[in-house]
Amino acid sequence: MNRFLEVVRRDLRLALRQGSDSVMVVTFFVLTVVLFPFGIGPEVNVLERVSAGVLMVTALLASMLSLDRLFQADYEDGSLELLVLTPTPLGVVVAAKILAHWLTTGLPLMVAAPVLAVLLHMQPEGFATLLAAMALGTPILSLIGGIGAALVLGARRGGVLLSLLILPLYVPVLIFGVGAIDAAVQGMSAKPHLLILSGILVAALVLAPWASAAALRQALE
Amino acid sequence: MVPPMTIPAAATFSGTDLACLRGGRVVFAGLGFSLESGGALVLLGPNGSGKSSLLRVMAGLLRPAHGVLAWDGEPVGENPEGHNARTHYLGHHDAVKPVLTVAENLRFWAHLHDSHAGRAGLAVETALDRFGLSHLAAIPGKMLSAGQKRRTNLARLLAAPSPLWLLDEPTTALDKASIKALEAVLAEHRAQGGMVVLSTHADIDLPGATEMHLDEFAVAEEFP
Numbered sequence: 001m002n003r004f005l006e007v008v009r010r011d012l013r014l015a016l017r018q019g020s021d022s023v024m025v026v027t028f029f030v031l032t033v034v035l036f037p038f039g040i041g042p043e044v045n046v047l048e049r050v051s052a053g054v055l056m057v058t059a060l061l062a063s064m065l066s067l068d069r070l071f072q073a074d075y076e077d078g079s080l081e082l083l084v085l086t087p088t089p090l091g092v093v094v095a096a097k098i099l100a101h102w103l104t105t106g107l108p109l110m111v112a113a114p115v116l117a118v119l120l121h122m123q124p125e126g127f128a129t130l131l132a133a134m135a136l137g138t139p140i141l142s143l144i145g146g147i148g149a150a151l152v153l154g155a156r157r158g159g160v161l162l163s164l165l166i167l168p169l170y171v172p173v174l175i176f177g178v179g180a181i182d183a184a185v186q187g188m189s190a191k192p193h194l195l196i197l198s199g200i201l202v203a204a205l206v207l208a209p210w211a212s213a214a215a216l217r218q219a220l221e
Numbered sequence: 222m223v224p225p226m227t228i229p230a231a232a233t234f235s236g237t238d239l240a241c242l243r244g245g246r247v248v249f250a251g252l253g254f255s256l257e258s259g260g261a262l263v264l265l266g267p268n269g270s271g272k273s274s275l276l277r278v279m280a281g282l283l284r285p286a287h288g289v290l291a292w293d294g295e296p297v298g299e300n301p302e303g304h305n306a307r308t309h310y311l312g313h314h315d316a317v318k319p320v321l322t323v324a325e326n327l328r329f330w331a332h333l334h335d336s337h338a339g340r341a342g343l344a345v346e347t348a349l350d351r352f353g354l355s356h357l358a359a360i361p362g363k364m365l366s367a368g369q370k371r372r373t374n375l376a377r378l379l380a381a382p383s384p385l386w387l388l389d390e391p392t393t394a395l396d397k398a399s400i401k402a403l404e405a406v407l408a409e410h411r412a413q414g415g416m417v418v419l420s421t422h423a424d425i426d427l428p429g430a431t432e433m434h435l436d437e438f439a440v441a442e443e444f445p
Contacts, residue, residue, distance in 0.1 A: 002336040010321075010329050017320040078314020085280060086333045087306035220282055 003088045004096045011100030021066045022104045026112050029062040033116045044121045051120035052130070052181035053174075059109050059134065060170050063141040066105050067166070068159040070097065070149040071216065084220060090213035098146045098209065106138030122185070129184035129194070133177040136197040143201075143208035144169050150215035172200055231258050232293055234279075234385060234416055239288035241274045248274050249438035250287070254431075256418065258384070259411045261427045264420040266435030272420035273313070275435065276387045279418060280310035306334075308385045309378050313393075315370040319363035323354055323373050326362055327380050334381035348379035352402060367394040375403060378410075386410065388419040400425065 015021055036054050040046055074080040083093050113134050114127050122130070148166040152158035180193035233255060240250040248271035256262055264272040277283040279290065281301050290297040297304045317326050328345050349355050352372040357365070365373065371394045378386055386407075392400050404426045407417055417427070 003333055006329065006332050006336075013325075014318060014320060076314075077318070078312055078316040079318070081282060081310065081312055081314070082316050082330060083333075084282065085305045085308065085310050087302050088333075089302060221284070 003086060004092050007083075007093055007096035008100045008103075011097055012103060015100065015104040021069065022108050025062050025066050025105045026108045028065055029058055029109055029112055030116065032058045032061070033119065036120070048121045048123065051117060051122040052126065052178045052185070054120060055113055055116060055122075055130065056133070056137070056174050056177045056181075059113065059138065060141060060167075060174060062109060063105050063138060064145060064163060064166060066101070067145040067149045068152070068162050070101055070146060071153055071219075072149075072158070075153050075219070080216065081220060084216065090216065091209040094146065094150075094212045094216065095209040098142050098212070101146070102139050102142040106134075106142055109138055110134040122181075125187070126181045126185040129181050129190045132190070132194055133180045133197065136194065136201050137173045137177045140173050140197070140201050140204050141170060143204040146212040147208055147215060150212040150219065153216065153219035173197065176200070231414075232384065232416075233257055234290075234292055236279070236285075236290045237288055239275075239278060239290070240286045241271060241278055241283065242286040243271075243274060247286075247440040249435060250440045252288070252435075252438040254433060256416050256431075258414040258416065261407070261411060261417040261419075261430035263425075263427060263430045263432050264418065264435055265432055270435040270439065272435055273389050276310070276389050276418065276420060277312075280308060280387050281305065282310070307383050308387060309334075309381075309383045310387045310389075311374055311378070311391055312389050315374040317362040317365065317370045317373050320361060322359050322361050323365070323369075324349065324358040326373055327376050330377045331380035334377075334383065344382070345376075345380045348376040351379055351406060352376045352399065368396055368399065371395055372399055375406075379406065384415050386415065386417045386419075388417065390420055390422065392421060392423045392425055 033054060036050070037047060040050070071080060074083060084090055086093060110131065113130055117127060117130055145162075145166055148162045148169075151165060152161045155161055176193045176197045180190040180197070183193060184190040235253075235255040237253045239252040241248045252275070254262060264275060266272055274283060278285050281297065281304055284298075292304065292307070316330070317323075321329070324345060327348065328342070331345050331348075346355075349358055352375055354369070354372055354376060357369060362370070362373070371391075375391060391403060395403065400423075407427060411417060417430075419425070419427075
């Protein structure tokens with residue numbers, strides 16, 4: 001547990017000092033969402049209809065932007081070898097890195113989402129569900145993304161390959177996230193959608209760190 | 222002083238009939254070694270003869286294609302975390318983060334290796350001092366020269382004690398004074414019952430070390 005926190009602290013410190021990643025991810029999120037009213041026109045009901053989908057798809061793309069850096073920097077400077085050789089199961093170290101990634105990318109996205117929802121004229125009834133869907137969805141994106149980031153380690157043009165690998169796996173998050181918000185806006189219960197998202201999150205929490213760890217070992221051989 | 226460590230009075234690290242495959246090519250085969258507490262093994266051989274591969278096998282980064290590595294007769298593969306706890310591996314890269322200071326870099330690896338934070342804190346100071354890095358403690362990693370980075374990486378060995386040191390060409394980029402400091406540290410480590418395996422192309426003073434020539438274990442390529 002000590003070591004888990006140590007890795008989280010170090011990755012947060014690295015992210016804070018280098019600064020660019022979180023800012024880049026949120027800026028991408030905001031700019032892309034702002035493009036939509038320009039593209040499809042300012043009609044309130046059209047924007048309102050697409051708001052949930054636009055927010056979720058854009059958040060998903062934004063969180064992917066920073067994924068290829070998740071292990072790449074450590075891989076290049078040799079830190080990854082040493083992280084693999086710590087007296088802690090590698091899955092724990094990977095989970096710590098993924099948590100730090102979520103704190104620096106997923107969390108800012110979550111905070112920015114309601115503001116952008118106002119811009120897209122989302123019904124106020126949807127806001128709470130939007131936050132809940134983002135809170136459950138963004139950690140799943142980081143967890144699944146971690147597997148992809150570990151798999152493409154060392155590959156040339158890893159970033160492109162990563163999108164091809166990971167985007168199809170993000171579809172369930174998209175479907176149930178948007179489903180939950182739409183249900184809330186139409187006055188129905190969002191609970192079933194959110195429960196399924198929670199289920200996916202629990203499964204990803206248990207499986208993803210170990211899958212990433214296996215992929216990392218493969219990359220270092 | 223090198224911080225005292227808790228290792229059994231006599232331990233044996235051994236490998237029997239090891240073979241290593243890289244990219245479909247047999248790098249070495251039929252390799253065996255045995256190392257007692259206080260012992261040192263120097264790996265020699267031309268480029269590509271498998272020195273680094275053998276060290277990575279010993280560290281557990283590579284699985285041997287054949288053969289068994291054992292610590293006191295217990296196969297290492299059965300308890301990889303336990304093996305990691307008693308091993309320091311130093312590879313080609315220095316794992317120094319450009320935006321962290323020398324002390325922060327070192328403290329992170331020390332805590333990760335040995336989570337008794339208080340003990341590691343003191344050890345970090347001693348380790349910096351031994352490799353002449355005390356005045357650089359607050360300097361960020363990106364300002365360091367290649368030799369200073371290497372010394373920061375070497376300081377890990379002292380910051381968190383471990384009986385087995387696996388060093389892949391530790392003298393790369395070091396100046397003469399630093400090589401002397403490293404030799405002194407290695408001698409102290411062995412005097413306390415530690416073990417050292419290192420590969421080198423340079424002269425390094427390791428009294429009583431066993432030499433192993435990796436090219437003797439090369440397998441002749443068969444062309445059909």
